[in-house]
Amino acid sequence: MARKGNPARLVIALSVAAVLAIFLLYTSLVAQGTPSLQPSQLPGHEGRVTLGGKVVGTPTGDGHDAPLRFTLRDRSGTATIPVRYEGSVPDLFKSGREVAVDGRLRNGTFFAVRNTLVTKCPSKYAPAKKKTPY
């Protein structure tokens, strides 16, 4: 039962095409990716973004009883933005730490999505607490 040509090549070609198709459809339609921005880059972005920066000033609230309110500044810059957050606050959170949080800019304040606050650990080799349950 000798077959003409090589079905392996055809299979590979079809599979690659199928994979590419799924991939392109998905990434172009669904997964646009979430921009990671600093406060200075924020103005003009309407949708959900991940805002990163350094906590400055004195945060108020605890995220549960009262919303956590703090000011985020560019890592190495001066632009600041006030943030309003509700949800779990990582133990490492404090003024001077680098954090990242998801949310949207509305009327000059960054309204964060619940439970998305993450801190970057100051020392070299430590995982910070991640709040998204998996």
Next chain:
Amino acid sequence: MADLGRAALIVTLGLVLWATLAGALAARFGRRRLADSAGNALLAALASTAVASLVLLGALLRHDFSFTYVADHTSTKLARAYSVSAFWGGQEGSLLLWLLVLCGYGAAAVLLNRRRAPDVVAWTVPVLGAVATFFAFLLVAVASPFATQTAPPEGAGLNPSLQNPYMLAHPPLLYLGYVGLTVPFAFGMGSLLAGRADERWIVATRRWTLVAWTALGIGQLLGSHWAYVEVGWGGYYAWDPVENAALMPWLAATAFLHSVMIQEKRGMLKVWNMLLVLLAFGLSLFGTFLTRSGVVNSIHSFTQSSIGPWFLGFICFVVVCSLALVFWRLPLLRSKTRLESLVSREATFLYNNLLLVAFCLTVLWGVAFPMLSEAVRGEPRTLGGPYYNFFLRTFGLPLLLLMGIGPLVAWRRASLRSVGRTFLWPFSFAVAVGVGLIALGAGSSLPGLLAYTFSAFVLASIVLEFVRGTRAAGSFTLLVSRNRRRYGGYVVHAAVVLFAIGVAGSAYGSSREAKLRPGESMHVGSYTLVYRSAGTTRVANANETRARVDVVRGGERVATVFPGKNQYFAERQVSNEMAIHTDWLRAEDVDVIADQINANGTIYFKALVKPLVNFLWIAGVVFLLGALIALWPDAREQRRLVARYALAQG
């Protein structure tokens, strides 16, 4: 003593340079003594790297803070074991560990194979030497572990969340895996350079690849367990770039392990295997680069450092040279055998490879996406859980199904009638399980239901293989000992199925948050959690605050758990201590997190029910067992191979 360390590393650099250059010359011109000398250089490099490592280890144990590295990663209060783990806790030390393991593997590979296949080893030595030269160069010129300073009175210490046994096992296992993939790569390239078209290199590296792959797999699972138990957010994998950094080479190595079986049985896929081993090795270098260079935004980010560009350059160099080599030797790799049928075991292996590589590349795309989007759009964009989960389902579910189909299909050409017959029992079993699960409510998640049904199919087909095989071979032990790789492989497949079941379970969990005063309770899943009291105890290095929470089910108290937080004095850090209650009979975990403890005694709790999560850890044990069976030396096979290759020395 730091001088001894520095000098030892310079000696290593010289030795591996000699191994590379002299080794290449010896192989090119066929000079035996020069080739032996180059091989000896690798052996000597192991010795000098070991000396450097001992110097660093000694300094760590002595808390010699005149070593900048020691001061940065230990303190006088640090327990002995964790002072040892500080060896791989920082960048310079972990590079040294990479080099040490590489020299160890290289020396062993040379010693075991130099008499049996001198021409292949002659070319493998310069390849190993070239990789070692890169790392030795970094250690000597860019990131030295032996930088000195005036010793401060106290060191920076180790982050408390790293002071646990996982820190002793997880990184070394991963390194055994990453570095181990260098050996099959070097032998593959060595074989091409020597102009050999036979399978000697695969036979020689079969066990190496398996060991590296097992270490990488177990290392990752340990990391997940660590995340689950210690870090305390109730999850075990976050698709973090550094986690993916270990996943990608593992996926490529899995594909490679399967496709070399096809090359052995049928002499096909020679080019594909060369490319796969390059992919696996390249990804393990890339993984090391990701973890160490700070180029990707990750909660694991270690440092922003200068070694990033060097790594990237080296990876490009390796890829370009290897591709050129494969292209040059393409005529040698052409095989006469063709895939005879799309319904054959070869074909299922091919589909398995395509799916594994496809998934590996989607993970790679996800990891590289922030860097690429920044280059293109000017702002980095990240792809998160939903992206990865979509492709995990799209590629993972068919892969799961294939694991069940593969063993039931014959080599070369399987008639659909035969296939239909062997499929009958596993298929019926799976359908029955599926229907039963829908009745139990598993239909709420379609991917979960499919995962369970496919898992049932695979388990049934594996059991059937063992049963039929035992009947044909006469006894179970005879069956397994005669076919160690195949049946060890089936056990590993069973482990993968258990893992899939554990992962699928997360689609059926629940989570609740509530703020409670002492005496109040909350509901999660079928449990009621009653908060009784809270208190703080002082231990040697921390204040431990714990809440007493009763776990009640069906009116009966099944357990009491103590979630809370630790406040470490020296490091001035707070860690979260999640409490886990495992219900083995119901096969689920109840996780209680004391998210926020207020001074007035109220606590903000978060509780999760995680069904089947312990299957993940059980899978790890089964995985190890299967790998050991597959690795176990087989005297009969050894004799056969020796006879085969003795002819070639003719």
Next chain:
Amino acid sequence: MTAALVLAGLLAMACVVLVAVPFLREPAPPDDTLAAPGELARRQLELTEERDRALAALKELEFDHRTGKISDVDYRAAVGEYRHRAAAALKALEPRLEEHPRRVRARD
């Protein structure tokens, strides 16, 4: 400090000696060529691998038949071809075996 340098010196010397050993052991050998299989030996190796593959495939066909993965009909259709392949592989090795009179185990 000097202890470190002395140790480093000793280490360097030991490594140089190890690297030089092949030359020290045989300063003037009659033959210094690397043992590599010639064209003939390579061809033979490939044929040997082909033979082992053919024999293993036959063995696996029998096993698959015994375990019921391949029906009687399919087995009878395939076994002839497999045996033919194995015989051809063994035959291809024969003339070379005459040049290398060594007992070769054809079966386990």
